[in-house]
Amino acid sequence: MQRHLISAADLTRDDAVLILDTAEEMARVADRPIKKLPTLRGRTIVNLFFEDSTRTRISFEAAEKRLSADVINFTAKGSSVSKGESLKDTAQTLEAMGVDAVVIRHGASGAPYRLANSGWIDAAVINAGDGTHQHPTQALLDAFTMRRRLVGRDAGLGQDLSGKRITIVGDVLHSRVARSNVDLLHTLGAEVTLVAPPTLVPVGVETWPCEVAYDLDGTLAKSDAVMMLRVQRERMNAAFFPTEREYSRRYGLDGDRMARMPEHAIVMHPGPMVRGMEITAEVADSDRCTVVEQVANGVSIRMAVLYLLLGGNEPAVSHTRIEEK
Amino acid sequence: MSKILIRGAKVLGGEPQDVLIDGSTIAEVGVGLSDEGAEVVEAAGKVLLPGLVDLHTHLREPGREDSETVLTGTRAAASGGYTAVFAMANTFPVADTAGVVEQVYRLGQEHGYCDVQPIGAVTVGLEGKKLAELGAMHESAAGVTVFSDDGKCVDDAVIMRRALEYVKAFGGVVAQHAQEPRLTEGAQMNEGIVSAELGLGGWPAVAEESIIARDVLLAEHVGSRVHICHLSTAGSVEIVRWAKSRGIDVTAEVTPHHLLLTDELVRTYNPVYKVNPPLRTEQDVLALREALADGTIDIVATDHAPHPHEDKDCEWAAAAMGMVGLETALSVVQETMVETGLLDWAGVAERMSVTPARIGRAAGHGRPVSAGEPANLTLVDTEYRGSVDPEGFASRSRNTPYEGRELPGRVTHTWLRGKATLVDGKLT
Numbered sequence A: 001m002q003r004h005l006i007s008a009a010d011l012t013r014d015d016a017v018l019i020l021d022t023a024e025e026m027a028r029v030a031d032r033p034i035k036k037l038p039t040l041r042g043r044t045i046v047n048l049f050f051e052d053s054t055r056t057r058i059s060f061e062a063a064e065k066r067l068s069a070d071v072i073n074f075t076a077k078g079s080s081v082s083k084g085e086s087l088k089d090t091a092q093t094l095e096a097m098g099v100d101a102v103v104i105r106h107g108a109s110g111a112p113y114r115l116a117n118s119g120w121i122d123a124a125v126i127n128a129g130d131g132t133h134q135h136p137t138q139a140l141l142d143a144f145t146m147r148r149r150l151v152g153r154d155a156g157l158g159q160d161l162s163g164k165r166i167t168i169v170g171d172v173l174h175s176r177v178a179r180s181n182v183d184l185l186h187t188l189g190a191e192v193t194l195v196a197p198p199t200l201v202p203v204g205v206e207t208w209p210c211e212v213a214y215d216l217d218g219t220l221a222k223s224d225a226v227m228m229l230r231v232q233r234e235r236m237n238a239a240f241f242p243t244e245r246e247y248s249r250r251y252g253l254d255g256d257r258m259a260r261m262p263e264h265a266i267v268m269h270p271g272p273m274v275r276g277m278e279i280t281a282e283v284a285d286s287d288r289c290t291v292v293e294q295v296a297n298g299v300s301i302r303m304a305v306l307y308l309l310l311g312g313n314e315p316a317v318s319h320t321r322i323e324e325k
Numbered sequence B: 001m002s003k004i005l006i007r008g009a010k011v012l013g014g015e016p017q018d019v020l021i022d023g024s025t026i027a028e029v030g031v032g033l034s035d036e037g038a039e040v041v042e043a044a045g046k047v048l049l050p051g052l053v054d055l056h057t058h059l060r061e062p063g064r065e066d067s068e069t070v071l072t073g074t075r076a077a078a079s080g081g082y083t084a085v086f087a088m089a090n091t092f093p094v095a096d097t098a099g100v101v102e103q104v105y106r107l108g109q110e111h112g113y114c115d116v117q118p119i120g121a122v123t124v125g126l127e128g129k130k131l132a133e134l135g136a137m138h139e140s141a142a143g144v145t146v147f148s149d150d151g152k153c154v155d156d157a158v159i160m161r162r163a164l165e166y167v168k169a170f171g172g173v174v175a176q177h178a179q180e181p182r183l184t185e186g187a188q189m190n191e192g193i194v195s196a197e198l199g200l201g202g203w204p205a206v207a208e209e210s211i212i213a214r215d216v217l218l219a220e221h222v223g224s225r226v227h228i229c230h231l232s233t234a235g236s237v238e239i240v241r242w243a244k245s246r247g248i249d250v251t252a253e254v255t256p257h258h259l260l261l262t263d264e265l266v267r268t269y270n271p272v273y274k275v276n277p278p279l280r281t282e283q284d285v286l287a288l289r290e291a292l293a294d295g296t297i298d299i300v301a302t303d304h305a306p307h308p309h310e311d312k313d314c315e316w317a318a319a320a321m322g323m324v325g326l327e328t329a330l331s332v333v334q335e336t337m338v339e340t341g342l343l344d345w346a347g348v349a350e351r352m353s354v355t356p357a358r359i360g361r362a363a364g365h366g367r368p369v370s371a372g373e374p375a376n377l378t379l380v381d382t383e384y385r386g387s388v389d390p391e392g393f394a395s396r397s398r399n400t401p402y403e404g405r406e407l408p409g410r411v412t413h414t415w416l417r418g419k420a421t422l423v424d425g426k427l428t
Helices: A013-030 A054-066 A085-096 A111-117 A136-151 A176-187 A244-251 A255-259 A291-310 A316-324 B070-079 B098-111 B134-139 B157-170 B193-198 B205-222 B234-245 B256-260 B263-268 B282-294 B329-338 B345-360
Strands: A044-049 A070-075 A101-106 A124-130 A165-169 A191-195 A211-213 A225-228 A266-268 B003-011 B016-022 B025-030 B038-042 B047-050 B052-057 B082-087 B115-118 B173-176 B226-228 B250-254 B377-387 B406-416 B419-423
Touching: A013 A054, A013 A136, A013 A176, A013 A291, A044 A054, A044 A085, A054 A070, A054 A101, A054 A124, A054 A291, A085 A101, A085 A111, A101 A111, A101 A291, A111 A124, A124 A136, A124 A291, A136 A176, A136 A225, A136 A266, A136 A291, A165 A176, A176 A191, B003 B377, B047 B345, B052 B070, B052 B329, B052 B345, B070 B082, B070 B098, B070 B406, B070 B419, B082 B345, B082 B377, B082 B406, B098 B115, B098 B134, B134 B157, B157 B173, B157 B205, B173 B205, B193 B263, B205 B226, B205 B234, B205 B250, B234 B250, B234 B282, B250 B282, B250 B345, B256 B282, B256 B329, B282 B329, B329 B345, B329 B377, B329 B406
Parallel strands: A044 A070, A044 A101, A101 A124, A165 A191, A165 A225, A191 A211, A225 A266, B003 B038, B003 B047, B052 B082, B082 B115, B173 B226, B226 B250
Antiparallel strands: B003 B016, B016 B025, B047 B377, B377 B406, B406 B419
């Protein structure tokens, strides 16, 4: 494992499988009456959020607390990106306080990379979403969810996603979730197809390890998982598509479309969902939709990542099993 | 002023000759000239060029003296072998009146390191709405002939047309920063493979090319001349080539960094590589070199853009755009154009001195190295190899993309009208 987790593209297949396997062990902690491991006792982790994201922050915070780390939440919303010393100054303040890891969410692509590589700080850096670049723990929790559903909870251990066909639908252009997933799913052997109106696909996508299609209906029948992306309403004003209704007709997932997917296929969404536009309530509330599982799995994945980056050499698993005796 | 004998220099890269400076002019050029009464500069193996002329420099004074001043900027220019620089108008206040341009001009004269020829803004406050007093700036002591809203594009077609027409009255030229504003909203880097991966806002080539296409057609229609600043894409080259073949009076410049660096460097997220227009692809770089060699692109201009450390030591999106360039320009041109065999030293003199002086009407600069001409000269040790150390820069700012990179060549001497501004690599 590397010292930081900045991009899903930095993970090898073996790194990624190790994280997924470790997350399975971590998931067991959630089933216990006392959901806590002593693994990161005495370590200090800062959640440095320059951009609002209550869901991601709470998920990291739960993971950190279950590993017994000391947690500091630093919400820097509104601190100016226009005068960018704030990131450097904040980083150095945290460094001076002896922080072991920084979980950073930032509106600017590349901010976590700068934090990790500019010599401002020695702590491990975990990217919790940067601009339209990467959100690697999201991709890991998505892969974890897919592996559990499509390979099996126990059967999946040690396995990747070879041969699975994943369709990612929506605003690829502005999506760090899409970028992270394309990288990680490819590393894990899955075949990825991006589906979006051409206005929401980045120029330069042709070098990505995936297919690109403009027609959703053509891809449904051969998808093991369909991942819907959030479409922000402000995109409409910028002429990325004509109307919300037209977007919904062409790229929304409703019951009819879901019926055309193979029986075992799942529907995923990073949340929060815009019901009625990108996904209908019927689909969102169906058993095939994994949104709630994804949230739960997020905690396990983040525990695994924090443990592997900070926890030392002994496997987390042996800790838990010794205690269970 | 005393006599100086430059002995055995390869004038424009040719056979060794002696050049005798007497006062402010070149007295004699020949072989075996007498050194009687003259200070001798041994120049064997070195190349002597007419003093370089930069049509595109940001000196930041007035307003951002923390980045650069006329004094520090002209010292940087002398270090880089320049004897004249054109100072861009995007200062605070903007150089859109006779008062501001005269101030900048006079500071250059007082400091004496390099002639400073101010560029006037095309529109009031660079706002693109209303023409600035172009005639008054031309008639001022500064004698402005080049007008530009550089940093911003004159995107209103009517304003651009009027500016092109208006400056004909006094032989002026409009230098366009070609950037279609709507196509570059939120732009952070070249739009393409790398931007798609990094998730940084794209600055598409077509945003530059569409404005160049429009402006050459406007220049043709009104019979004026237009200059394209820092042209950066292969497509722009094609448009300028077509315009020239049609007889349109267009000139174009390329920066040293666009001749050497590509957008692959942005993967480091190091804002030292953040510049406008952005670093493009390898294919663009090769097209720009070819175009500079064949004359489609007329000149090299630095777009020297000094910024204080804090404006670059931050995350990419928050960082200022621009790179310093005066002190490394000739080295980059040597590496990308001379050592690749695309240009000889006479060609370098043409593109870095003669033609920029002609475009900007800088009298006394870009002249032949021959008797009777003003002694504006630059002596270059082309054999030198060394890595770039920004700590040694005369510029107040250090935002160079070449820190630690080995570049060939070093300017050892610069003379402005016979007065040495740089001797053995040290400013006087």
